[in-house]
Amino acid sequence: MESSLPDLEAILLVGGQGTRLRPLTLGTPKPLLPTAGVPFLAHQLARAHAFGVRRIVFATSYKAAMFEPVFGDGSDFGLSLEYMTEETPLGTGGAIRNAAQALTSGPDAPVLILNGDILSGHDIGDQVRTHLARQAAVTLHLTEVDDPTRFGCVPTDGDGRVTAFLEKTPNPVTNRINAGCYVFTRSVIDSIPAGEVVSVERETFPGLIESGDLVLGYADRTYWLDVGTPAAFVKGSADLVLGRLASPALPGPTGEYLALPGAVVSPEAKVRAGSTVGARAVVEAGATVDGSVLGDDCVVHTGATVTDSVIGRGARVCAGAVVHDAVIGDGAVVGHGNELRAGVRIWPGVELPDCAVRYSSDV
Ligand code: GTP
Numbered sequence: 001m002e003s004s005l006p007d008l009e010a011i012l013l014v015g016g017q018g019t020r021l022r023p024l025t026l027g028t029p030k031p032l033l034p035t036a037g038v039p040f041l042a043h044q045l046a047r048a049h050a051f052g053v054r055r056i057v058f059a060t061s062y063k064a065a066m067f068e069p070v071f072g073d074g075s076d077f078g079l080s081l082e083y084m085t086e087e088t089p090l091g092t093g094g095a096i097r098n099a100a101q102a103l104t105s106g107p108d109a110p111v112l113i114l115n116g117d118i119l120s121g122h123d124i125g126d127q128v129r130t131h132l133a134r135q136a137a138v139t140l141h142l143t144e145v146d147d148p149t150r151f152g153c154v155p156t157d158g159d160g161r162v163t164a165f166l167e168k169t170p171n172p173v174t175n176r177i178n179a180g181c182y183v184f185t186r187s188v189i190d191s192i193p194a195g196e197v198v199s200v201e202r203e204t205f206p207g208l209i210e211s212g213d214l215v216l217g218y219a220d221r222t223y224w225l226d227v228g229t230p231a232a233f234v235k236g237s238a239d240l241v242l243g244r245l246a247s248p249a250l251p252g253p254t255g256e257y258l259a260l261p262g263a264v265v266s267p268e269a270k271v272r273a274g275s276t277v278g279a280r281a282v283v284e285a286g287a288t289v290d291g292s293v294l295g296d297d298c299v300v301h302t303g304a305t306v307t308d309s310v311i312g313r314g315a316r317v318c319a320g321a322v323v324h325d326a327v328i329g330d331g332a333v334v335g336h337g338n339e340l341r342a343g344v345r346i347w348p349g350v351e352l353p354d355c356a357v358r359y360s361s362d363v
Helices: 040-050 064-071 091-102 124-134 186-190 200-210 230-242
Strands: 008-013 053-060 080-085 110-115 118-120 138-144 176-185 215-220 224-226 257-259 270-272 275-277 288-290 305-307 322-324
Touching: 008 040, 008 091, 040 053, 040 064, 040 110, 040 118, 053 064, 053 091, 064 080, 080 091, 091 110, 091 186, 091 200, 110 124, 110 186, 118 176, 118 230, 124 138, 124 176, 124 215, 138 200, 176 186, 200 215, 224 230, 230 275, 270 275, 275 288
Parallel strands: 008 053, 008 110, 053 080, 138 215, 257 275, 270 288, 288 305, 305 322
Antiparallel strands: 110 176, 118 224, 138 176
């Protein structure tokens, strides 16, 4: 990996409810959703470690108790992990302030803050060095997107100084947006009010800009994805499997698909485009699975087609069914011949009955 810094501390924001990913996030917080075969955060932890991060404080809230059993003390990742839980969600700024109680860094040290739902290929070490060289209060990773109308945008002056945090608008002044990875000088974190709901995007950053502190933009065009929606989540998982973003945590070689232990993929099935086949999951002959995440113990039966979708643990897609751009909850059954498209979400355990019409491709 590009370049590392010694012994950097980080805070990982993982307390959000992940409402846009329901029903996947009803039972599992977004940062723990299986992504390219491992919990999403495993990819972030491995990348952070590769850049010299050695100690990470998890800022938890929603389903807080689920994190420690998965990551423990962090030694599997060569990291030391701490868990700080908010009694009630404090928003991004309040969560950073709360988690900072567990930091050991002094007031002038840089502290890395990571949103727990971002895949990014940018050089974290270079971002930190830029922050130190410019003696900034905060240095924000900015990424350039094709359609900035869907995001708030972050203009900078010729020196990289952030001049404003603008809300979504049909006519954005720049295509640079907040990429969800910040370097804070420790003392700036301590100036966030304690025990209150605070948003860094809506309060802390605009406040710092207003008072003349240096909020710096670190812009680049490397791989970047916010996995907050179902479509983005399946794309992120597929990109990792295909190797479009290198991850030291990928539990196998990159390729058209990743099969977890006990998965059974028929030689007469087509499984492609970065799909993951969960542990003990079955893809039968004549089925097609493209760019999708199949949970553990699920079954895609003969002649079914699954594209750009998430199939929950133990769910079944029956013969001749078409699932495209959809989320199928854990244990749900998509009966024979159903066709689900464009953003459909099936709640866990729901059973869609077989359709009366039979298809020639069915067995
Ligand atoms: P949606 O509900 O789908 O918007 O997802 P989200 O809850 O993750 O919200 P969002 O994507 O805006 O959050 C950005 C990052 O901040 C994510 O990593 C969240 O886990 C985290 N986050 C958001 N709110 C809180 C909070 O109140 N406390 C903590 N600890 N983390 C938060």
